[in-house]
Amino acid sequence: MALRFSISVALLLSAWSTASCDPLVDGVLQVDCNDRYFMMAVDLAVTGEDVRFEAVDRIGAYAITEDYAAECGYTLSIFPFLGLVELRASYFSCHTDQNDEAFMFRFNLITNEEGEEVIYALNQTCSPSVPFSSREVVCEVNYMEVSLRSDLTCSSEMSDDWNALGPAYWSSTSEWQVTLQKTDEVMPPMNLSEARKQGYMFDLSQGRIVFRTPYGQPDSYSTEVNGVAVEVVRATLFSRKSWVVFLVDLVAACSTNEGSYDGSYMVWKAPDGLYPSLNGTQISVGLNGDLVEQAVAEQMGVLMEKNTTTVHISIPTNAEGGYRKSLVNGGIFEFYLFHLYMRQITVDEDYLETVVLYHRILITPLLPCHLVTEELAILEEGLFVIFLGNVPEDVELTSVQLNEQEFAVPFTNDSSYSITKVFYPNSTHSYTMTVPLNDSVVTQQFSKENATMLHKLDVNFTLTVPGNDPYYHKASVMASVNISPPVLAAVCTESGISFKLDHLPSLSLWELTIGSNVLTPELATKRGYTMCNDSQSLLLDVPLFTLGYEYRNITVTGFLGTFEVLVRDRNTSKVQTSTVKTCRFNSTGLVLCSTDGWMTVVADLSAVLPSGEIPARTHLTNEHCGPREADGTRVLFSFPLNSCGSTIKLTRGNVTYRNKIFYNLNMNSIDADTATEGATVQCAYPLAGLHRLFSEYNFESEGAGFGRIVYTKHPTAVLPSPTAPLRTTVAPQKTMMPMKYLPAFHPSVRYIKVSRGTKGYLQIKQKAVHF
Numbered sequence: 127m128a129l130r131f132s133i134s135v136a137l138l139l140s141a142w143s144t145a146s147c148d149p150l151v152d153g154v155l156q157v158d159c160n161d162r163y164f165m166m167a168v169d170l171a172v173t174g175e176d177v178r179f180e181a182v183d184r185i186g187a188y189a190i191t192e193d194y195a196a197e198c199g200y201t202l203s204i205f206p207f208l209g210l211v212e213l214r215a216s217y218f219s220c221h222t223d224q225n226d227e228a229f230m231f232r233f234n235l236i237t238n239e240e241g242e243e244v245i246y247a248l249n250q251t252c253s254p255s256v257p258f259s260s261r262e263v264v265c266e267v268n269y270m271e272v273s274l275r276s277d278l279t280c281s282s283e284m285s286d287d288w289n290a291l292g293p294a295y296w297s298s299t300s301e302w303q304v305t306l307q308k309t310d311e312v313m314p315p316m317n318l319s320e321a322r323k324q325g326y327m328f329d330l331s332q333g334r335i336v337f338r339t340p341y342g343q344p345d346s347y348s349t350e351v352n353g354v355a356v357e358v359v360r361a362t363l364f365s366r367k368s369w370v371v372f373l374v375d376l377v378a379a380c381s382t383n384e385g386s387y388d389g390s391y392m393v394w395k396a397p398d399g400l401y402p403s404l405n406g407t408q409i410s411v412g413l414n415g416d417l418v419e420q421a422v423a424e425q426m427g428v429l430m431e432k433n434t435t436t437v438h439i440s441i442p443t444n445a446e447g448g449y450r451k452s453l454v455n456g457g458i459f460e461f462y463l464f465h466l467y468m469r470q471i472t473v474d475e476d477y478l479e480t481v482v483l484y485h486r487i488l489i490t491p492l493l494p495c496h497l498v499t500e501e502l503a504i505l506e507e508g509l510f511v512i513f514l515g516n517v518p519e520d521v522e523l524t525s526v527q528l529n530e531q532e533f534a535v536p537f538t539n540d541s542s543y544s545i546t547k548v549f550y551p552n553s554t555h556s557y558t559m560t561v562p563l564n565d566s567v568v569t570q571q572f573s574k575e576n577a578t579m580l581h582k583l584d585v586n587f588t589l590t591v592p593g594n595d596p597y598y599h600k601a602s603v604m605a606s607v608n609i610s611p612p613v614l615a616a617v618c619t620e621s622g623i624s625f626k627l628d629h630l631p632s633l634s635l636w637e638l639t640i641g642s643n644v645l646t647p648e649l650a651t652k653r654g655y656t657m658c659n660d661s662q663s664l665l666l667d668v669p670l671f672t673l674g675y676e677y678r679n680i681t682v683t684g685f686l687g688t689f690e691v692l693v694r695d696r697n698t699s700k701v702q703t704s705t706v707k708t709c710r711f712n713s714t715g716l717v718l719c720s721t722d723g724w725m726t727v728v729a730d731l732s733a734v735l736p737s738g739e740i741p742a743r744t745h746l747t748n749e750h751c752g753p754r755e756a757d758g759t760r761v762l763f764s765f766p767l768n769s770c771g772s773t774i775k776l777t778r779g780n781v782t783y784r785n786k787i788f789y790n791l792n793m794n795s796i797d798a799d800t801a802t803e804g805a806t807v808q809c810a811y812p813l814a815g816l817h818r819l820f821s822e823y824n825f826e827s828e829g830a831g832f833g834r835i836v837y838t839k840h841p842t843a844v845l846p847s848p849t850a851p852l853r854t855t856v857a858p859q860k861t862m863m864p865m866k867y868l869p870a871f872h873p874s875v876r877y878i879k880v881s882r883g884t885k886g887y888l889q890i891k892q893k894a895v896h897f
């Protein structure tokens with residue numbers, strides 16, 4: 127707000143220091159020698175509200191009380207909400223020292239500092255640059271003042287009202303007398319000191335006749351001029367010197383219109399031409415003592431309309447130079463205050479100029495401020511957003527209660543809530559607050575019917591207005607969030623996969639399944655899972671080769687095992703989410719008996735192969751079936767169950783496919799007859815679960831078979847000739863190595879597989895082989 131008092135304190139104080147050598151008075155904000163008055167503004171924050179003034183002249187100091195101010199031409203206005211006190215003094219005020227064109231104002235500023243009165247002497251000399259007009263009428267806030275040039279020639283036209291002259295003829299003294307006239311009633315004359323006692327001030331020194339009266343004097347009267355209320359005091363001042371009577375007609379008339387607010391403008395009215403005018407009235411207007419012409423005023427938004435009889439001044443609430451203040455009174459209200467300054471200049475038929483000056487404090491009624499709140503939930507971002515707008519500039523958000531928990535604003539940096547403040551050109555600001563939907567401060571209510579979680583946040587904003595009680599503004603926001611199915615955490619362990627699910631109230635909406643089988647303690651026991659379900663969470667350990675695993679990327683070194691846990695809607699059994707975990711496991715000892723009739727074996731032959739023999743040269747019963755992959759010790763075979771020379775055996779409800787891994791001691795021979803048996807591998811399927819046997823090349827089993835590797839024991843090891851020539855590889859991936867004989871060995875088979883179905887088991891049979 128463009129305070130007229132915003133001129134820098136430093137500048138003002140230096141103005142003082144050039145005008146006087148008084149110790150600088152802290153807190154004097156502004157001193158202004160206006161053309162028509164002297165003004166001084168003091169900062170209440172520095173002086174405290176207990177501040178008084180005295181007018182000082184050569185004789186003494188006079189306390190400026192309310193009555194004394196009105197009689198003597200002082201106006202004291204305290205604006206606590208602006209934090210300042212303003213003293214205005216007329217150039218013709220009682221204790222002003224006039225010296226030619228210079229006027230000296232002296233005041234004591236008295237503050238109360240911790241119970242002790244401190245007096246600061248201030249003085250200022252002003253020389254108004256614009257000479258006073260023949261007649262000057264000041265309609266101050268607390269008094270009316272008329273001053274005339276005392277050397278005026280007689281008006282060509284005498285007053286028609288000879289009544290007022292009557293007492294002059296009866297007066298026997300040359301002393302100045304005054305009569306007051308109330309409409310048609312003429313009061314008895316009195317001398318000036320008597321008049322002074324009644325509150326009327328006359329001064330006939332310094333070339334001007336000055337008459338000042340407070341408003342509401344017994345002899346004043348109110349009337350309406352052109353529809354506008356006006357207060358009038360008519361005084362006739364006379365003096366008789368032998369047969370000559372001097373008669374001065376003094377009329378103080380001011381509009382007492384207090385202004386009205388029409389919803390957007392503060393409108394103030396004054397009659398045009400209260401004083402006779404030859405060619406109309408010239409009007410200037412302004413706020414805070416600055417007068418501007420009509421066009422400039424209109425640029426400031428101040429409208430000046432003059433119809434034939436009345437002047438209308440319309441000030442918009444946002445006018446530059448106005449003051450705005452919020453206050454709390456069961457709501458937030460605001461009012462606007464304007465210090466209107468208006469000048470009317472008229473010229474009468476004698477070309478004598480009359481200047482009428484108005485000082486008016488116009489205050490709008492209390493206008494409600496409508497705070498705006500908007501609440502929304504942005505589900506995609508998981509946020510509540512609460513907007514609080516239209517907050518007046520002098521209203522500050524100091525804290526918020528989120529579901530009755532108090533948080534100071536601004537939030538700390540580590541807070542998960544945020545608040546941003548935005549300022550608008552219309553002197554309001556807004557706050558936008560975000561709170562995560564899943565924050566602990568947000569209440570969540572589970573609705574099983576709708577499968578939703580109701581998130582609710584009650585906000586209680588604490589807004590503070592200086593000098594007022596806090597104001598609380600309420601907002602509430604809710605969001606119904608579809609509950610997303612739970613996601614399990616999964617980790618690989620050495621022997622399988624572990625799943626974990628934290629219990630939430632919404633869990634009752636869902637069920638966990640392995641494939642189509644609902645996960646129950648019974649299922650877990652049957653399949654060999656370890657399940658631990660306590661009040662906090664559910665832990666599920668799925669050992670490798672239990673039912674439910676999928677295997678991929680099988681190599682001699684390792685393979686991938688995948689286990690999937692599904693989350694299904696408990697009512698519809700529709701799969702909502704799945705947690706799939708794939709882990710890498712070591713292959714050693716792996717036998718997979720798949721449901722579609724394939725046997726996949728990873729065997730570590732290091733224990734059975736003679737030293738130096740190369741696993742890559744191994745084969746199955748049918749010597750054309752070589753390993754798919756081999757390294758220094760391990761081989762990977764993968765073949766249809768009934769191929770590669772497998773034998774099929776039906777025993778007690780099982781069908782067993784069996785094959786053997788052979789190696790050739792004779793490096794030049796690939797003849798099966800010379801091959802040595804290294805291990806037996808087999809897959810057994812329960813007959814009951816078998817849909818189709820290998821009568822054709824077609825196999826289908828309900829469950830995976832039971833695999834087994836049986837390594838052949840070698841009692842002796844014979845080293846071959848070291849000079850034996852190397853054989854070239856048959857298959858590119860096979861590496862040839864010198865043959866070695868190793869003693870029989872019992873390897874520890876790591877896994878026996880089971881691709882899909884029941885638990886695998888391991889059995890190692892020892893078999894003596896003699897060379």
Ligand SMILES: *[C@@H]1O[C@H](CO)[C@@H](O)[C@H](O)[C@H]1NC(C)=O
Pocket residue numbers: 145146147148149230232249
């Ligand atoms: C005004 O103030 C100045 C500086 O303090 C001082 O010298 C001067 O005498 C004062 N004038 C009067 C009339 O007190």
Ligand SMILES: *[C@@H]1O[C@H](CO)[C@@H](O)[C@H](O)[C@H]1NC(C)=O
Pocket residue numbers: 317319320
């Ligand atoms: C003014 O009038 C009052 C009452 O009529 C009288 O007591 C007083 O002496 C007069 N003052 C002067 C200065 O004549």
Ligand SMILES: *[C@@H]1O[C@H](CO)[C@@H](O)[C@H](O)[C@H]1NC(C)=O
Pocket residue numbers: 405406407408473
């Ligand atoms: C009235 O006439 C005087 C003298 O001619 C002139 O100075 C003044 O500006 C006029 N005022 C208006 C309001 O026209």
Ligand SMILES: *[C@@H]1O[C@H](CO)[C@@H](O)[C@H](O)[C@H]1NC(C)=O
Pocket residue numbers: 352353433434435436
């Ligand atoms: C001038 O304003 C007065 C007071 O508002 C009103 O009563 C009068 O009708 C207006 N006259 C014209 C001509 O607009």
Ligand SMILES: *[C@@H]1O[C@H](CO)[C@@H](O)[C@H](O)[C@H]1NC(C)=O
Pocket residue numbers: 539
């Ligand atoms: C908070 O963040 C602001 C801006 O990022 C930074 O200026 C301020 O120092 C931070 N305060 C603390 C206590 O970290």
Ligand SMILES: *[C@@H]1O[C@H](CO)[C@@H](O)[C@H](O)[C@H]1NC(C)=O
Pocket residue numbers: 515516550551552554
């Ligand atoms: C202030 O401006 C903002 C943004 O343009 C607007 O939303 C708000 O309603 C305005 N407030 C008032 C009191 O005009």
Ligand SMILES: *[C@@H]1O[C@H](CO)[C@@H](O)[C@H](O)[C@H]1NC(C)=O
Pocket residue numbers: 508562564565566
């Ligand atoms: C809330 O959700 C965000 C992401 O949506 C997540 O990062 C945060 O950990 C969650 N907080 C709580 C308390 O659940």
Ligand SMILES: *[C@@H]1O[C@H](CO)[C@@H](O)[C@H](O)[C@H]1NC(C)=O
Pocket residue numbers: 527586598600
């Ligand atoms: C807001 O907070 C204040 C202060 O705690 C309390 O007096 C007021 O009742 C609260 N308002 C609501 C609507 O909760």
Ligand SMILES: *[C@@H]1O[C@H](CO)[C@@H](O)[C@H](O)[C@H]1NC(C)=O
Pocket residue numbers: 638645646647659660661664
């Ligand atoms: C785990 O326990 C909770 C109750 O504690 C029960 O609602 C849930 O069905 C149980 N889950 C399983 C898979 O048994």
Ligand SMILES: *[C@@H]1O[C@H](CO)[C@@H](O)[C@H](O)[C@H]1NC(C)=O
Pocket residue numbers: 678679686
């Ligand atoms: C599994 O094998 C496929 C192709 O056979 C390959 O693209 C993929 O990268 C392998 N995955 C891993 C984890 O080795």
Ligand SMILES: *[C@@H]1O[C@H](CO)[C@@H](O)[C@H](O)[C@H]1NC(C)=O
Pocket residue numbers: 620712
């Ligand atoms: C898998 O085998 C590698 C070496 O082949 C070994 O370092 C690792 O510890 C084994 N991992 C497990 C789980 O046995």
Ligand SMILES: *[C@@H]1O[C@H](CO)[C@@H](O)[C@H](O)[C@H]1NC(C)=O
Pocket residue numbers: 777778779780810811812832
């Ligand atoms: C089938 O073989 C498995 C493993 O060899 C064995 O446990 C099971 O008892 C056999 N089934 C029948 C019916 O003999």
